[in-house]
Amino acid sequence: MMKRLITPLTRVTLRSLYSTAQVQSKVVQFTEPRAPEVYKNSESSTKAIYFDLGATTPVDPRVLDRMLPLYTDMYGNPHSRTHEYGWNSEAQVEEARRHVADLIGCTSKEIVFTSGATESNNTAIKGVARFYKKKKNHIITTQTEHKCVLDSCRHLEDEGFTITYLPVKQNGLIDLDLLEQEITDKTLLVSVMAVNNEIGVLQPLKDIGQLCRKRGVLFHTDAAQAVGKIPVNVDDMCIDLLSISGHKLYGPKGIGALYVRKNKPRVRLAPIINGGGQEGGRRSGTVPSPLVVGLGEACRVAKQDLERDAKYVKELSKYMIEGFRSRLDHVILNGDEEQRYPGIVNISFAYVEGESLLMALNTVALSSGSACTSASLEPSYVLRALGVSEDLAHTSLRFGIGRFTTKKEVDYVLDKCSFEVERLREMSPLYEMVKEGIDLSEVKWEHH
Amino acid sequence: MSRVQGAIDKSQVLMLYRNLLKAGNKFADYNFREYAVRITKEDFRNNQNDTDGKAVEKNYQYGLDQLQLMRRQSTINQMYAQKMSFMDPRVSDDIRKKDEMSVGSRTNEEDDEH
Ligand SMILES: Cc1ncc(COP(=O)(O)O)c(C=O)c1O
Numbered sequence: 001m002m003k004r005l006i007t008p009l010t011r012v013t014l015r016s017l018y019s020t021a022q023v024q025s026k027v028v029q030f031t032e033p034r035a036p037e038v039y040k041n042s043e044s045s046t047k048a049i050y051f052d053l054g055a056t057t058p059v060d061p062r063v064l065d066r067m068l069p070l071y072t073d074m075y076g077n078p079h080s081r082t083h084e085y086g087w088n089s090e091a092q093v094e095e096a097r098r099h100v101a102d103l104i105g106c107t108s109k110e111i112v113f114t115s116g117a118t119e120s121n122n123t124a125i126k127g128v129a130r131f132y133k134k135k136k137n138h139i140i141t142t143q144t145e146h147k148c149v150l151d152s153c154r155h156l157e158d159e160g161f162t163i164t165y166l167p168v169k170q171n172g173l174i175d176l177d178l179l180e181q182e183i184t185d186k187t188l189l190v191s192v193m194a195v196n197n198e199i200g201v202l203q204p205l206k207d208i209g210q211l212c213r214k215r216g217v218l219f220h221t222d223a224a225q226a227v228g229k230i231p232v233n234v235d236d237m238c239i240d241l242l243s244i245s246g247h248k249l250y251g252p253k254g255i256g257a258l259y260v261r262k263n264k265p266r267v268r269l270a271p272i273i274n275g276g277g278q279e280g281g282r283r284s285g286t287v288p289s290p291l292v293v294g295l296g297e298a299c300r301v302a303k304q305d306l307e308r309d310a311k312y313v314k315e316l317s318k319y320m321i322e323g324f325r326s327r328l329d330h331v332i333l334n335g336d337e338e339q340r341y342p343g344i345v346n347i348s349f350a351y352v353e354g355e356s357l358l359m360a361l362n363t364v365a366l367s368s369g370s371a372c373t374s375a376s377l378e379p380s381y382v383l384r385a386l387g388v389s390e391d392l393a394h395t396s397l398r399f400g401i402g403r404f405t406t407k408k409e410v411d412y413v414l415d416k417c418s419f420e421v422e423r424l425r426e427m428s429p430l431y432e433m434v435k436e437g438i439d440l441s442e443v444k445w446e447h448h
Numbered sequence: 449m450s451r452v453q454g455a456i457d458k459s460q461v462l463m464l465y466r467n468l469l470k471a472g473n474k475f476a477d478y479n480f481r482e483y484a485v486r487i488t489k490e491d492f493r494n495n496q497n498d499t500d501g502k503a504v505e506k507n508y509q510y511g512l513d514q515l516q517l518m519r520r521q522s523t524i525n526q527m528y529a530q531k532m533s534f535m536d537p538r539v540s541d542d543i544r545k546k547d548e549m550s551v552g553s554r555t556n557e558e559d560d561e562h
Contacts (some may be wrong), residue, residue, distance in 0.1 A: 035528040046534040046548040050479070060522035061480055068524075308490070363534045364547055404479035409535050 025274055039085075048365040049409045052114065053223065053400025054197050055367060056345050059294070064202055067296040069251065071292035078289045096296020100257050103299040104223075104242060105233040109262060112282045116256035117224035118148040119273075120243035121191075123153045124220045127269030128189050128241065136188035140164045142174055142203075144305040145193050149222055150266050154384065155190075155311040156181050162186070171336035172201035172386050180211055186391035189218045198398060199335035200344030202230065213359060218267060224248050224256075228302030230341055232435035236261055246291065250403070251298030255291035258283075303419025309403045316401050317342035320410050327418040330434070334383060334396060340384045347415075348388070348396040351431040357397065360420040364413055367398055385387045455501070457510045464511045465492050471515055476524035477530030478536040484518060 032141040050058070055303045070092065078093045080086025097108045116121045129139060141153055143165050153163045164182050168174055174192060183190075192203050205221060212219035220241035225234055228240075228249035234242060239259070246255035260282065267344050275284030302309070330350035342380045349357065355370040368380075379393035388396075399413070433440060465488070471545050472484025491507075532539050534547060 035530065038530060042531075043550045044534075045531065045543050046536070046539055046547050047531040049533065049535050050459070058479070061475075061525065062517060065521050169462045308487070321525050362550065363544075404483050406479065406535065412535060 007164065011015075025115055028185045034228045040162075044362070046363075048363050049412065050365045051399050051401075051405075051409070051413060052365045052367050053405070054200075054398055055400070056247045056253065059300060059403055060298060062301050063251055063294045063334045064295045067290045067294040070293055072287075075158050076289075079276075079285050088357055093287055093289050093292050096292045099296040099300040099303070100244065103177050103232075103303045104113065104227060104244075104259060105235055106259055107262065109280075110259050111259060112257045112279045113287055113295075114258055114283055115254055116247070117146075117222060117243045117245035118256075118401075120245075120258035121146070121220075122152050122220050122271050124241040124243060124260075125149065125189065125191055126156060126303045127282075128218060128220070128267065129156050129159075130270040131268045132188050133159075133161070136186050138164070138184060138186040139191065140166060140179065140187060141167055141191045142166045142193070144168050144172060144196055144198075144382045145191070146151045146197055146222055149191055149193070166192075168385055170387050172196060172205060172334070172382075173336055173339060173340070174208075174209065176204065176207055177414050179360065180215075183217055185209075185219050187215070189220060191220040191222070194221050194223040194254055195199055195230070195341040195344065196382065197225050197344070199346040200340045200342070201227075201335040201387070202226070202339050202341055204241050204339070205232075205239065207238045212240075213238045218265070224375045225340060225344065228299060229313070229343060230308070231306065234261070240265065245264075245297075246298060247296040249302050252291050252294040254293045255288060257295065280347040284305065292308065305403070312403065313343045313405075316405055316410055317345055319407070320414065321347075322397065323410070323414040324418065327414065328421055332392065334386065334388060343401045343407065345399040345401065346383075346396055347399070348392045349421045350392060350395055351428045351434065352395050352421050352432060354395050354397060356424055357417070357420055359423070360414075361417060369395060390403050413425070415424060456504050461492075464508065464515065467522065468511060468515055468518065471518035471522055474519075474526065476522075476526045476532070478533035480522075480525060484522075487501075 002178050019206065026301055057434055070089070074085070074088050075090070076083070076085025076087075076089040078086060078089035080089075088350065093113075095115075096409055097111050101108045103322075112123070114122075114123060125139070129137075132402055137160065139153060139156065139161055141149055141163065150165075153161075157163055166174055166179060179190070190206075194205055195202050205223075205318075211220050218240045219238060220243075222243045223232055223236075224245040225248055227244045232239075232242070234240075240261045242259040244257040245260070245307065247253040260269065269282065269286065271282050273284050277287075278284050322331055326345060328349065332348040332350065334346040334348060358366060359367055379390050380396070383393040384390070385397060397417075401410075430440065433443070468488045469485060472488055473481060475481040475484060491511075495503075495507050498507065534544065
């Protein structure tokens with residue numbers, strides 16, 4: 001009953017994709033036999049331009065190159081003590097740990113490998129809360145955190161903890177005075193993310209860290225979208241716990257790390273996964289050496305190229321934002337203009353339904369919010385926390401820009417998206433009224 | 449380019465540069481290809497005035513290692529490549545037009561599995 005919608009790309013069909021001028025070019029010769037087909041429900045012959053880097057990043061070839069030997073050759077369990085398979089794997093894991101530590105300015109012993117930022121956040125928040133619960137029972141976080149932080153906090157509420165969900169200002173940043181007011185002598189932990197995954201704003205980590213240090217409160221930051229893209233140093237920023245995700249910095253999925261401060265203060269946590277006592281008892285389970293090596297290499301490359309990547313992403317981002325502003329009216333950049341990681345650009349195209357725009361942009365891979373919330377039609381809770389109206393929140397798209405994005409891709413998305421926005425606006429009665437100079441906020445609607 | 453001291457001469461550097469571009473151009477993936485070419489050009493431009501023999505030697509060795517890596521990875525990339533990027537210059541305008549028209553790849557009602 002399932003109709004096969006795709007014809008596997010054979011050499012012949014691939015050839016027919018080449019524009020005639022380049023048919024003779026020997027740039028690519030796909031080797032036979034063909035690899036297993038991965039496209040399931042696809043009608044297009046090409047893959048969409050990837051602008052969803054906030055959801056996940058491609059694996060850098062340098063990363064894959066380091067990982068492959070651990071799948072094909074050196075498959076030992078890094079905890080095996082009796083043979084070379086194990087020793088080699090362990091040595092690779094420890095080298096990777098150093099690369100992760102170097103990127104954020106800590107020591108290897110302070111890095112715990114996890115399955116991703118979700119687990120790191122769970123371990124940090126629940127682990128610290130449960131370890132110190134006899135002394136303190138109050139945690140402060142923000143309304144714009146990733147779901148895994150918010151949900152961990154909800155579970156702690158059931159366990160008797162008090163949680164403060166700090167509001168954010170219209171620019172998406174927290175109010176430091178408000179944070180200071182909320183800290184009491186029962187406050188154990190402040191958890192504020194570094195870069196927001198939906199709008200890209202960068203919280204003032206150093207100010208938060210210094211405040212927490214002064215008040216004797218632990219500071220955790222979910223830096224999944226920040227590490228490897230902007231400079232992060234746990235000592236400069238007074239960070240006590242920090243979450244990293246492999247697949248946001250051109251590493252593999254299913255791997256992450258948690259930084260846990262060892263000195264001044266020494267942070268303790270009750271592990272949420274119990275077992276063989278790996279990772280110093282902080283996270284049991286066989287360490288997935290190929291993934292860890294991938295994360296390590298991703299961190300090494302990120303550190304080596306941080307300046308180059310940051311400059312490149314910043315330029316493209318500026319080019320994109322200015323491009324939309326010059327082509328269209330009523331485009332709103334969500335989140336602070338300056339205090340941001342430029343690789344996440346969240347824009348509201350007023351009077352256009354975001355979902356319709358997404359449909360029209362079928363040659364571009366994009367999302368209307370974060371990957372985990374885009375399945376629902378509810379407007380993003382992050383945008384609502386900024387006070388963005390529901391109407392406007394529904395018109396927003398999130399563009400991700402990274403080291404593999406090209407200027408040509410940005411040019412294409414600027415033209416295509418602007419064209420579709422104008423087309424959809426032509427069909428919108430609201431936009432018609434705006435063009436006629438009617439102030440929509442003054443209009444009295446019959447029904448609501 | 450100024451005169452390179454030490455064991456590495458200008459022709460070796462040029463050869464390495466050409467080989468790196470060639471290997472980078474073999475990625476089937478449009479984005480990896482563009483990136484490889486961009487950073488190779490950037491790196492060589494940044495280092496073209498290096499006169500310190502030690503630095504030249506170090507960069508040369510780094511370049512050789514990168515070359516091996518790019519050759520391995522572009523081969524693997526080709527072996528598993530399935531579709532070209534919409535942006536790939538080797539995609540014809542006709543195909544591009546057709547793909548821009550094709551909608552419904554997001555929701556597929558005939559497929560009842562998830
Ligand atoms: C800010 C933030 N935190 C946590 C996560 C979850 O990371 P992971 O997929 O590694 O569990 C993500 C990614 O979706 C994120 O953007």
